[in-house]
Amino acid sequence: MTGNSAIAEAAIRAGCQCYFGYPITPQNELTEYMAANLSRRKGCSFIQAESEISAINMVYGASVVGARAMTSSSSPGISLKQEGISYLAACELPAVIVNMSRGGPGLGSIVAAQSDYFQSTRGGGHGDYRTIVLAPSSVQELADLTHKAFDLSDKYKIPTLILGDGILGQMMEPVEFHYEAPAELLVRPDGLRGAKGRPSKIIKTFTSDPAQLEELNWSLFRRYELIKKQETACETFMVDDAKLIVVAFGIAARIARGAIKTVRAEGLKVGLMRPITLWPYPSEKIQELAKGVKQYLVFELNMGQMIEDVQLSLAGQGEVSFYGRPGGVIPTPSEVARVISRLYYQKGLK
């Protein structure tokens, strides 16, 4: 199954009731899967929207009434959704947003890239807010994290992003789904369903009272602290005896893993730290690793974005080098292996 289809199937099994999307490569299979499968399910709704802006606002409307809703797009379309994501965050409404990111800036290319890291992890739109950002690196993980995205989003009332890329979306791998779609539609109890037997409710962000808005920001950030504590996730590979740790996420982490196997065969002690949540960032894990390992190589398919989080996490406790390829150029594991071993010798680790 392709990564895009796996997300769609996993979303349906997670009880996604509404999907609204607008065509853009490299994520069209996701929209098409929803058109074929979600639209047939009782009470569910699929709309090919007139724009990404409309799609995210339809998601907002569905979330307002308590439905599980999702949209997907790729970089330029995700830019258009940012105002809507900001509103979702401000209104404390759950929603799942998939970005199968591609090369930028501008129309860029349709090939995989990771240049939307800043946009994804710093809120992305206007205002002081965050979204949970999940970064899968296999088709199986795309499916698992899609399910998790819906649960996290509901639990913390926060829009949740799945940041993939064109390769992950289009590659085929076997995938196992651990859930069946719920028999009944899942309706959040705090959704607006009409003021029957209770006072009417308002979902809004605008206020003419700065104190009220400050309180909203405070309360959002208190929740963000809780999410940091409870939901930060990462994976490590061969770090126990490592002298150098590569930090990479998503598809880059997969390439790095291949490269690490190659250099390990040559006797170089190199490990991998792969953040699974990009926000919240696994800073504590890096701080823990930094007690033993002082050399880090950040590898990203961009000009250096996640590196800032690694530097912030290390706070001077280690030295950080960078290897990045922007614009949709995907280096092979052997290219990355060469970069690793050059650095390894340069730093006198051998």
Add this chain to the structure above:
Amino acid sequence: MKKVYAYPKSLKRAPFHYCPGCGHSIVHRLVCEVIDEMNLQDKTIGIPPPGCSVFAYNYFDVDMAESAHGRGAAVATGAKRAFPDAIVFTYQGDGDLAAIGTAETIHAANRGEQITTIFVNNAVYGMTGGQMAPTTLVGQKTTTTPYGRDESLDGAPIKMSEILALVKGTVYIERVAVNSPDNIRKAKKAIRKAFQTQIYKLGFSMVEILSPCPTNWKMSPIESWQWVDREMTKVFPLGVIKDTTEKKDAD
């Protein structure tokens, strides 16, 4: 004694923040009267916009969710699709619906979304201080057309009701005004019919309401009511623009 006039149940008892002579408060009341008469208070979801009516949720005693500027039709679409038992209406100004939200509106209408749009046309951007709206009349002075709207540069006032009438999914569109008791009565009838259209699941319905804005038109309330008749209705003629409800009349 028979009660002939009362405070609508679904209108909260909060003093309006609108300027004297503004049409928004009249429109609010009319919508609330219709909601009451049709017994819809406990199943209605209203979608107010950024605009002078951004605080509409402080007046309507029904569930309300604020929309981003212009996105009302998309938000209403998502809400109605996810919860078809609700009666969903958007409340939008002319900047909101006819400029930034044109695409959302036309496509929601084209899909025949079962929603009702209350479109308040006051020929200016009220909330942001009286700039030109897509509906500003040619020659009309606003803060961004200080020499009057110049058709050769700014285009002519856009007629959203007529445009939307061309779209198959729209079923009922009427243009009314709230500048005289007689017009207000007609406006209420139209709003009622628009909600009825949604209840019968016939398709997209909209009532465009010509609404005075004395503050930004720099007129007295009375002058502004006259200006609606004298100038606005020449460009935006009142009446039914489209009705394919096939005689399933509201009453």
